[in-house]
């Protein structure tokens with residue numbers, strides 16, 4: 640994907656959601672640094688600004704190394720913590736007060752992070768932790784805690800999350 644398309648790949652899906660558009664434009668701009676070490680060096684001041692503005696000011700941890708397909712949506716962008724090992728497919732939706740990341744294994748090491756399919760709609764206050772795979776076309780209800788794989792085409796709710 641060329642630079643311009645990559646910067647704007649989420650904008651259409653966030654139409655009418657200015658905060659989401661700004662966060663995701665800044666995220667995609669920071670991701671340019673993933674293309675080459677020299678770009679990372681050139682962007683070092685911007686990367687520091689991204690870190691301070693997005694993490695400290697807005698309360699969102701969305702590391703530039705997180706892999707996210709096009710059309711990512713962030714509603715109510717605050718208190719959102721995503722580990723850099725998480726992978727999102729296309730057209731996923733994230734909301735406030737959500738954590739997606741690894742868990743600490745019995746031997747003290749970290750598990751792998753969740754791999755999330757295409758068109759996954761994640762409600763507010765959701766935790767998805769550990770080496771789990773979420774299928775395509777999945778809805779995760781508000782407040783759910785996902786600790787196991789979820790197949791394609793379903794809705795899950797609760798703690799631990801179950802299919803309804």
Ligand SMILES: CC(=O)SCCNC(=O)CCNC(=O)[C@H](O)C(C)(C)COP(=O)(O)OP(=O)(O)OC[C@H]1O[C@@H](n2cnc3c(N)ncnc32)[C@H](O)[C@@H]1OP(=O)(O)O
Nearest residue numbers: 715734761762763778779780781782783794795796797803
């Ligand atoms: C400021 C803002 O607006 S922030 C926006 C916040 N919105 C969100 O986070 C959206 C998240 N969406 C949800 O949680 C939705 O309830 C969904 C997608 C999980 C399910 O929606 P629907 O398919 O319409 O399901 P429906 O409301 O018919 O409920 C089906 C069953 O699941 C239960 N259920 C629905 N959502 C949840 C939930 N989040 N947690 C636990 N149980 C739930 C219902 O009680 C019902 O149970 P019952 O059959 O025993 O009566």
Ligand SMILES: N[C@@H](CO)C(=O)O
Nearest residue numbers: 656714715734735763
């Ligand atoms: N409040 C809506 C978006 O406007 C949602 O979170 O789905």
